[in-house]
Amino acid sequence: MPDAYSIRPAVQADGSFLGDMVVEAANWRAGGARPRHEILTAAEHRRYVSGWMRPADAGYVAVDSEGQPIGAAWYRMLSQADPGFGFVGTAVPELIIGVQPIWRAHGVGRALLRRLVVSAREQGHSRLSLSVENDNFARTLYRSEGFVVVDAGPTRVTMVHRMP
Numbered sequence: 001m002p003d004a005y006s007i008r009p010a011v012q013a014d015g016s017f018l019g020d021m022v023v024e025a026a027n028w029r030a031g032g033a034r035p036r037h038e039i040l041t042a043a044e045h046r047r048y049v050s051g052w053m054r055p056a057d058a059g060y061v062a063v064d065s066e067g068q069p070i071g072a073a074w075y076r077m078l079s080q081a082d083p084g085f086g087f088v089g090t091a092v093p094e095l096i097i098g099v100q101p102i103w104r105a106h107g108v109g110r111a112l113l114r115r116l117v118v119s120a121r122e123q124g125h126s127r128l129s130l131s132v133e134n135d136n137f138a139r140t141l142y143r144s145e146g147f148v149v150v151d152a153g154p155t156r157v158t159m160v161h162r163m164p
Protein backbone atom coordinates (compact mmCIF):
# COMPACT_ATOMS: atom_id res chain seq x y z
CA MET A 1 0.00 0.00 0.00
CA PRO A 2 1.52 3.36 -0.99
CA ASP A 3 2.80 5.43 1.88
CA ALA A 4 4.30 8.87 2.23
CA TYR A 5 6.35 10.30 -0.61
CA SER A 6 8.42 13.38 -1.22
CA ILE A 7 9.66 15.22 -4.28
CA ARG A 8 13.24 16.20 -5.05
CA PRO A 9 14.97 17.71 -8.09
CA ALA A 10 16.10 15.20 -10.69
CA VAL A 11 19.84 14.57 -10.98
CA GLN A 12 22.05 12.97 -13.60
CA ALA A 13 21.92 9.58 -11.85
CA ASP A 14 18.14 9.47 -12.43
CA GLY A 15 18.59 8.79 -16.15
CA SER A 16 17.76 5.09 -15.90
CA PHE A 17 14.62 5.75 -13.85
CA LEU A 18 13.49 8.41 -16.31
CA GLY A 19 13.90 5.72 -18.96
CA ASP A 20 11.53 3.55 -16.92
CA MET A 21 9.00 6.40 -16.92
CA VAL A 22 9.30 6.83 -20.69
CA VAL A 23 8.43 3.14 -20.92
CA GLU A 24 5.40 3.67 -18.64
CA ALA A 25 4.24 6.60 -20.76
CA ALA A 26 4.66 4.64 -24.00
CA ASN A 27 2.90 1.64 -22.45
CA TRP A 28 0.14 3.59 -20.71
CA ARG A 29 -2.69 1.77 -22.39
CA ALA A 30 -3.87 -1.25 -20.40
CA GLY A 31 -2.44 -4.33 -22.00
CA GLY A 32 0.25 -2.37 -23.80
CA ALA A 33 3.46 -4.08 -22.78
CA ARG A 34 6.16 -3.33 -25.30
CA PRO A 35 9.52 -4.38 -23.86
CA ARG A 36 11.71 -1.67 -22.34
CA HIS A 37 14.58 -2.16 -24.77
CA GLU A 38 12.25 -1.92 -27.76
CA ILE A 39 10.81 1.39 -26.57
CA LEU A 40 14.11 2.92 -25.52
CA THR A 41 15.88 2.05 -28.74
CA ALA A 42 13.18 3.75 -30.81
CA ALA A 43 14.25 7.32 -31.66
CA GLU A 44 10.76 8.69 -30.96
CA HIS A 45 11.06 7.67 -27.30
CA ARG A 46 14.82 7.67 -26.75
CA ARG A 47 15.08 11.38 -27.49
CA TYR A 48 13.32 12.14 -24.21
CA VAL A 49 16.11 10.63 -22.09
CA SER A 50 19.25 10.10 -24.15
CA GLY A 51 22.21 11.95 -22.72
CA TRP A 52 20.35 12.92 -19.55
CA MET A 53 21.10 15.33 -18.02
CA ARG A 54 21.82 18.16 -20.46
CA PRO A 55 22.21 21.77 -19.34
CA ALA A 56 18.67 22.73 -20.41
CA ASP A 57 17.05 19.63 -18.87
CA ALA A 58 15.12 19.94 -15.62
CA GLY A 59 12.87 17.67 -13.66
CA TYR A 60 11.60 16.30 -10.39
CA VAL A 61 11.53 12.80 -8.99
CA ALA A 62 9.02 11.57 -6.42
CA VAL A 63 10.52 9.11 -3.93
CA ASP A 64 8.94 6.84 -1.35
CA SER A 65 9.81 6.83 2.34
CA GLU A 66 12.89 4.73 1.59
CA GLY A 67 14.11 7.05 -1.12
CA GLN A 68 13.12 4.76 -3.99
CA PRO A 69 11.89 6.64 -7.07
CA ILE A 70 8.16 6.25 -7.77
CA GLY A 71 7.52 8.88 -10.43
CA ALA A 72 9.09 11.68 -12.39
CA ALA A 73 8.23 14.70 -14.48
CA TRP A 74 10.81 16.50 -16.52
CA TYR A 75 11.24 18.72 -19.52
CA ARG A 76 13.79 18.92 -22.23
CA MET A 77 14.42 21.20 -25.16
CA LEU A 78 14.21 19.32 -28.44
CA SER A 79 15.25 20.61 -31.82
CA GLN A 80 13.26 21.14 -34.96
CA ALA A 81 15.49 18.53 -36.61
CA ASP A 82 14.69 15.95 -33.93
CA PRO A 83 11.33 17.02 -32.52
CA GLY A 84 9.22 15.26 -29.93
CA PHE A 85 5.54 14.37 -30.29
CA GLY A 86 4.67 17.66 -28.58
CA PHE A 87 7.11 19.95 -30.38
CA VAL A 88 5.81 23.51 -30.80
CA GLY A 89 9.02 25.52 -31.16
CA THR A 90 12.78 25.42 -30.64
CA ALA A 91 12.68 27.41 -27.43
CA VAL A 92 9.76 25.57 -25.85
CA PRO A 93 10.64 22.64 -23.57
CA GLU A 94 8.53 19.50 -23.77
CA LEU A 95 7.23 17.77 -20.68
CA ILE A 96 7.23 14.03 -19.95
CA ILE A 97 5.65 12.42 -16.91
CA GLY A 98 5.20 8.96 -15.48
CA VAL A 99 4.32 7.36 -12.16
CA GLN A 100 4.90 3.74 -11.16
CA PRO A 101 1.63 1.76 -11.49
CA ILE A 102 1.22 1.00 -7.78
CA TRP A 103 1.51 4.69 -6.95
CA ARG A 104 -0.98 6.03 -9.49
CA ALA A 105 -4.12 7.94 -8.50
CA HIS A 106 -2.54 9.08 -5.22
CA GLY A 107 -1.78 12.64 -6.28
CA VAL A 108 1.86 12.06 -7.20
CA GLY A 109 1.42 13.00 -10.87
CA ARG A 110 -0.36 16.24 -10.13
CA ALA A 111 2.21 17.20 -7.48
CA LEU A 112 5.08 16.53 -9.92
CA LEU A 113 3.35 18.50 -12.66
CA ARG A 114 2.86 21.51 -10.42
CA ARG A 115 6.48 21.50 -9.30
CA LEU A 116 7.70 21.31 -12.86
CA VAL A 117 5.48 24.16 -14.08
CA VAL A 118 6.73 26.39 -11.27
CA SER A 119 10.31 25.44 -12.10
CA ALA A 120 9.83 26.17 -15.80
CA ARG A 121 8.47 29.60 -14.95
CA GLU A 122 11.38 30.29 -12.60
CA GLN A 123 13.78 29.30 -15.36
CA GLY A 124 12.21 31.95 -17.57
CA HIS A 125 10.31 29.71 -19.96
CA SER A 126 7.13 31.26 -21.29
CA ARG A 127 5.62 27.98 -22.49
CA LEU A 128 5.76 24.27 -21.75
CA SER A 129 4.38 21.73 -24.22
CA LEU A 130 3.38 18.08 -24.15
CA SER A 131 1.69 15.45 -26.24
CA VAL A 132 -0.96 13.05 -25.03
CA GLU A 133 -3.11 10.49 -26.74
CA ASN A 134 -6.76 11.43 -27.09
CA ASP A 135 -8.08 8.70 -24.84
CA ASN A 136 -5.50 9.01 -22.04
CA PHE A 137 -7.15 10.40 -18.87
CA ALA A 138 -3.94 12.36 -18.29
CA ARG A 139 -5.36 14.85 -20.77
CA THR A 140 -7.92 15.87 -18.14
CA LEU A 141 -5.16 16.20 -15.56
CA TYR A 142 -3.17 18.48 -17.88
CA ARG A 143 -6.21 20.62 -18.66
CA SER A 144 -6.97 21.03 -14.97
CA GLU A 145 -3.39 22.28 -14.49
CA GLY A 146 -3.70 24.94 -17.18
CA PHE A 147 -2.58 23.18 -20.36
CA VAL A 148 -4.66 23.93 -23.45
CA VAL A 149 -4.88 22.04 -26.72
CA VAL A 150 -3.01 23.85 -29.51
CA ASP A 151 -3.01 21.08 -32.10
CA ALA A 152 -5.30 18.08 -32.44
CA GLY A 153 -4.44 15.06 -34.55
CA PRO A 154 -6.35 11.84 -35.13
CA THR A 155 -4.77 10.00 -32.19
CA ARG A 156 -3.06 12.62 -30.03
CA VAL A 157 -3.15 16.27 -29.09
CA THR A 158 -0.43 18.80 -28.36
CA MET A 159 -1.06 20.91 -25.28
CA VAL A 160 0.73 24.05 -24.09
CA HIS A 161 0.94 25.75 -20.72
CA ARG A 162 1.56 29.49 -20.99
CA MET A 163 3.31 30.98 -18.01
CA PRO A 164 1.49 33.97 -16.52
Ligand SMILES: CC(C)(COP(=O)(O)OP(=O)(O)OC[C@H]1O[C@@H](n2cnc3c(N)ncnc32)[C@H](O)[C@@H]1OP(=O)(O)O)[C@@H](O)C(=O)NCCC(=O)NCCS
Pocket residue numbers: 024025026028097098099100103104105106107108109110111131132133136137138141
Ligand atom coordinates in the same frame (compact mmCIF):
# COMPACT_ATOMS: atom_id res chain seq x y z
C1 LIG B 1 -0.64 10.08 -16.03
C2 LIG B 1 0.05 9.91 -14.69
C3 LIG B 1 1.44 10.51 -14.75
C4 LIG B 1 -0.76 10.67 -13.63
O1 LIG B 1 -0.16 10.49 -12.39
P1 LIG B 1 -1.02 10.02 -11.14
O2 LIG B 1 -0.15 10.09 -9.95
O3 LIG B 1 -1.67 8.72 -11.45
O4 LIG B 1 -2.12 11.16 -11.11
P2 LIG B 1 -2.82 11.82 -9.84
O5 LIG B 1 -3.02 10.81 -8.76
O6 LIG B 1 -2.10 13.07 -9.47
O7 LIG B 1 -4.25 12.13 -10.43
C5 LIG B 1 -4.50 13.25 -11.23
C6 LIG B 1 -5.95 13.23 -11.61
O8 LIG B 1 -6.21 12.16 -12.51
C7 LIG B 1 -7.25 11.31 -11.99
N1 LIG B 1 -6.90 9.94 -12.28
C8 LIG B 1 -5.86 9.26 -11.78
N2 LIG B 1 -5.82 8.01 -12.29
C9 LIG B 1 -6.88 7.91 -13.14
C10 LIG B 1 -7.39 6.89 -13.99
N3 LIG B 1 -6.79 5.69 -14.07
N4 LIG B 1 -8.46 7.15 -14.74
C11 LIG B 1 -9.07 8.36 -14.68
N5 LIG B 1 -8.63 9.38 -13.88
C12 LIG B 1 -7.57 9.15 -13.12
C13 LIG B 1 -7.27 11.55 -10.52
O9 LIG B 1 -8.57 11.30 -10.06
C14 LIG B 1 -6.85 12.97 -10.40
O10 LIG B 1 -7.92 13.83 -10.51
P3 LIG B 1 -8.51 14.52 -9.17
O11 LIG B 1 -7.35 15.25 -8.55
O12 LIG B 1 -9.55 15.42 -9.73
O13 LIG B 1 -9.00 13.41 -8.33
C15 LIG B 1 0.15 8.41 -14.27
O14 LIG B 1 -1.14 7.89 -14.09
C16 LIG B 1 0.92 7.55 -15.25
O15 LIG B 1 2.12 7.42 -15.16
N6 LIG B 1 0.23 6.95 -16.22
C17 LIG B 1 0.86 6.08 -17.20
C18 LIG B 1 1.82 6.85 -18.09
C19 LIG B 1 1.14 7.98 -18.82
O16 LIG B 1 0.03 7.86 -19.30
N7 LIG B 1 1.86 9.10 -18.89
C20 LIG B 1 1.39 10.27 -19.59
C21 LIG B 1 1.67 10.17 -21.04
S1 LIG B 1 1.20 11.66 -21.86
